[in-house]
Every structure is written in structure tokens, then in C-alpha cells.
Amino acid sequence: MRIGELSRTTGVAVPTIKFYVREGLLPAGRLTSPNQASYDDSHVRRLRLIRGLIDVGGLSVATVREVLTVVEAPGESVHNVLGAAHDAITPRPASGSEGLPEAREAVGELIRRRGWRAEEDHPAAEAMAVALAAFQGLGQGAFMEVLDDYADACERIADADLAYVGRTTEVEGLVESVVVGAVLGGAVLSAMRRLAHVDRSARRFEGGEGEATG
Amino acid sequence: MRIGELSRTTGVAVPTIKFYVREGLLPAGRLTSPNQASYDDSHVRRLRLIRGLIDVGGLSVATVREVLTVVEAPGESVHNVLGAAHDAITPRPASGSEGLPEAREAVGELIRRRGWRAEEDHPAAEAMAVALAAFQGLGQGAFMEVLDDYADACERIADADLAYVGRTTEVEGLVESVVVGAVLGGAVLSAMRRLAHVDRSARRFEGGEGEATG
Numbered sequence: 001m002r003i004g005e006l007s008r009t010t011g012v013a014v015p016t017i018k019f020y021v022r023e024g025l026l027p028a029g030r031l032t033s034p035n036q037a038s039y040d041d042s043h044v045r046r047l048r049l050i051r052g053l054i055d056v057g058g059l060s061v062a063t064v065r066e067v068l069t070v071v072e073a074p075g076e077s078v079h080n081v082l083g084a085a086h087d088a089i090t091p092r093p094a095s096g097s098e099g100l101p102e103a104r105e106a107v108g109e110l111i112r113r114r115g116w117r118a119e120e121d122h123p124a125a126e127a128m129a130v131a132l133a134a135f136q137g138l139g140q141g142a143f144m145e146v147l148d149d150y151a152d153a154c155e156r157i158a159d160a161d162l163a164y165v166g167r168t169t170e171v172e173g174l175v176e177s178v179v180v181g182a183v184l185g186g187a188v189l190s191a192m193r194r195l196a197h198v199d200r201s202a203r204r205f206e207g208g209e210g211e212a213t214g
Numbered sequence: 215m216r217i218g219e220l221s222r223t224t225g226v227a228v229p230t231i232k233f234y235v236r237e238g239l240l241p242a243g244r245l246t247s248p249n250q251a252s253y254d255d256s257h258v259r260r261l262r263l264i265r266g267l268i269d270v271g272g273l274s275v276a277t278v279r280e281v282l283t284v285v286e287a288p289g290e291s292v293h294n295v296l297g298a299a300h301d302a303i304t305p306r307p308a309s310g311s312e313g314l315p316e317a318r319e320a321v322g323e324l325i326r327r328r329g330w331r332a333e334e335d336h337p338a339a340e341a342m343a344v345a346l347a348a349f350q351g352l353g354q355g356a357f358m359e360v361l362d363d364y365a366d367a368c369e370r371i372a373d374a375d376l377a378y379v380g381r382t383t384e385v386e387g388l389v390e391s392v393v394v395g396a397v398l399g400g401a402v403l404s405a406m407r408r409l410a411h412v413d414r415s416a417r418r419f420e421g422g423e424g425e426a427t428g
């Protein structure tokens with residue numbers, strides 16, 4: 001198909017498509033004449049992946065490029081590729097707040113207590129420590145008390161995610177599933193947690209017990 | 215204290231502090247002479263809140279301003295203030311992807327099935343629908359099958375969050391707790407979900423069962 005049809009199919013404007021090609025996110029089309037290129041279904045799929053990661057996941061163009069490099073990486077063990085994909089999408093918040101060593105220790109304790117097979121200096125562990133140190137700095141260190149409730153919930157979610165991803169067989173599809181699941185699943189989780197908050201807050205502060213409104 | 219001490223106490227550079235004052239995020243100090251202002255503990259606390267929301271929560275300066283307006287809003291019922299705080303921190307992803315009407319219907323069904331007291335056009339419901347439509351567009355509509363596992367986990371998290379927040383009594387502190395909990399708690403949740411993924415992936419793809427590494 002020509003670039004105009006690619007644009008209509010995906011809802012992505014032509015100049016944006018050209019930008020993604022220049023930035024290396026989208027492979028160039030096959031030249032069919034000196035000034036015309038042809039695109040196929042792989043371009044449609046890749047564009048949807050790019051837009052999902054940017055619009056819904058809130059990733060930057062640079063992070064999307066990193067993630068796509070991982071999605072396309074050949075060979076390597078599945079576990080290592082999954083690890084690299086996770087690293088690419090884990091934000092690295094500015095650290096250096098006071099209380100960070102104590103927060104790191106609390107994260108390490110959590111990992112040992114749960115028996116999780118994860119390095120204590122994993123980027124996600126560091127991101128969690130930075131967030132916990134920020135809680136502490138705001139006088140809300142009591143948040144530590146709910147960590148195991150969060151961990152119960154996360155184990156349940158991770159099991160559901162892995163069971164879902166496990167239906168895919170080839171590695172490339174698997175890695176794309178994991179990346180999409182991690183980013184879009186994170187957006188679903190964040191939105192759903194807020195909805196559950198709305199429900200719990202309504203039950204608690206609006207009065208009435210247990211019956212739905214409307 | 216002078217601005218230099220405020221900067222040392224919070225780790226926020228002096229020009230950044232001045233920027234926050236200009237942008238209306240931080241109240242100006244009390245003028246003690248024509249070119250010198252004095253700051254107190256309320257400024258320290260506010261700066262920590264701002265940095266937590268920006269660095270850990272990833273909020274923009276504009277969103278932080280919106281959130282702080284809510285934190286400072288007088289009166290109103292607690293439920294309404296909590297709702298406004300949630301609205302301010304719920305991202306509004308670009309919508310308009312195909313499959314959105316079906317995704318909205320799926321979210322509505324979920325809300326009814328769970329008996330959640332939340333409007334079906336709540337911003338968080340819309341954010342969830344956009345993410346689900348993106349899954350669908352990538353051929354991963356099967357993600358719908360894990361929504362109830364996510365919902366179980368979110369109810370557990372929301373209960374823990376509300377129990378935690380419920381220890382605070384006055385409304386202003388309550389709203390700040392909710393905002394901090396929603397934003398920083400979201401960062402903790404996101405990092406912890408990734409750690410749980412690392413664990414589950416290690417167990418599944420690295421071989422070995424149940425025993426921790428190292």
C-alpha cells in the first residue's frame with residue numbers, strides 16, 4: 001500500500017509516519033519508483049505498536065526506539081531478552097533523596113521475604129526504593145505497612161500476565177507481548193486502581209453500604 | 215530560613231525553587247527586607263511534595279499545579295475532593311482509535327460485574343478503555359481475559375490504600391495523603407509489578423523451581 005493508505009488504516013498522519021521512519025522506529029517502505037514507496041501489514045502492526053507505547057504507555061520516542069531494538073534483537077535467552085525489555089521501560093527517577101539507603105534496605109527485605117528471584121539492585125527495585133524514600137520524605141513512611149498487600153496483588157497480576165503471555169510461542173512475538181503487556185497492562189492497572197479507589201471512596205465517604213449507584 | 219538553607223534541606227537548586235514560586239507551585243517566602251525572603255517548614259514540605267509528584271510520579275508542572283489547587287481547595291465533601299484529585303492525576307491519552315466503543319462497553323461491563331460505584335464515563339474508565347482498544351489494535355484482545363484477575367488485585371490494593379489513608383483525620387491532610395498515595399503508590403505498584411514479573415520469568419524460563427538465586 002502507499003503511504004496515504006497506511007495513514008488512513010492506522011490513523012497516523014503522513015508527516016508523523018515520515019518522522020518515525022527518519023527516527024528509525026519504522027522501517028522504510030520498499031521503493032517502487034524513485035519517489036514512491038510501498039508499505040505492508042508489518043508497517044501497520046509496527047505503527048500500532050509505536051502509537052500504543054507513546055499514546056497509552058506515555059513512553060518517549062527515545063524509549064520506544066530502545067524497546068524496539070530489544071523486540072528485534074536476535075538470539076539471546078528468553079529470560080535475558082525479557083530482562084532487557086523490562087530495563088528499557090523502567091523509568092529511572094532522579095535519585096539522591098535522603099532516606100534512600102533505608103528504602104533500598106526495605107526493598108531488599110521485601111524481595112527476600114517474598115522469595116523473589118530478582119536482583120536487589122534491579123532497576124525496578126531502585127525505582128521502588130526512590131518512590132518509598134519520597135513517601136518517607138513526606139512523613140508518610142507508614143506506607144511501608146501496606147507493601148505486603150501490594151506484593152500479594154502484584155504476584156497475582158504477574159501470574160495472570162505470564163499465563164497470558166505464555167500462549168505465544170515464538171520468541172519475537174513473545175517479547176512483543178511482554179513489552180505491550182508491561183506498558184499497556186501498566187496503563188490498564190493504573191486506571192483500574194483509580195476506579196477501585198473511586199468505588200471504595202464512594203462506599204466510605206458517600207454513605208450507603210454495598211449497593212451500586214444508578 | 216533563607217532560600218539557601220531551603221535549598222540545602224530539600225536538595226532542590228535555588229533557581230528551581232524560584233521557578234516553582236514563579237509558576238505558582240510554591241508560595242513566595244515572607245519578605246524580611248527588600249531583597250530577602252524567609253521560608254519555613256511549610257515550604258520544605260511543599261517542595262518535597264512537588265518533587266515527589268514530578269520526579270517519582272512523572273507529573274508535568276502543569277499537572278502538579280492542578281493537583282495542588284485541589285489539595286488547597288477549601289470545603290467541599292471529602293468524596294468530591296478525592297474525585298477531583300483523581301481527575302487531576304488521571305492521564306488523558308489521545309483517544310479516537312478504532313475499537314474504542316467496544317472497549318468502553320467492556321469497561322462498563324466490568325464495572326457492573328464488580329458492582330463498583332463508579333461512573334462508566336469516569337476519566338479512569340476512559341483511560342482504561344483507550345488502553346484496551348490499543349491492546350485490541352495490536353491483536354492482543356485476549357488481554358480481556360485477565361481483567362478480573364487485575365480487578366481482584368486492584369480491590370485488594372484499594373482496600374489497603376484506603377485503610378492507610380483512613381488514619382489521617384483532617385481533610386487537607388487526607389487529600390494530600392490520597393494524592394501522594396495515588397501518585398507515589400502508583401510508582402511503587404508499577405515497579406513492584408515489574409519485580410514480580412522478573413521473579414515469575416526467572417522461575418519459568420531460567421529453569422529451577424521455587425528456590426531463590428544467590
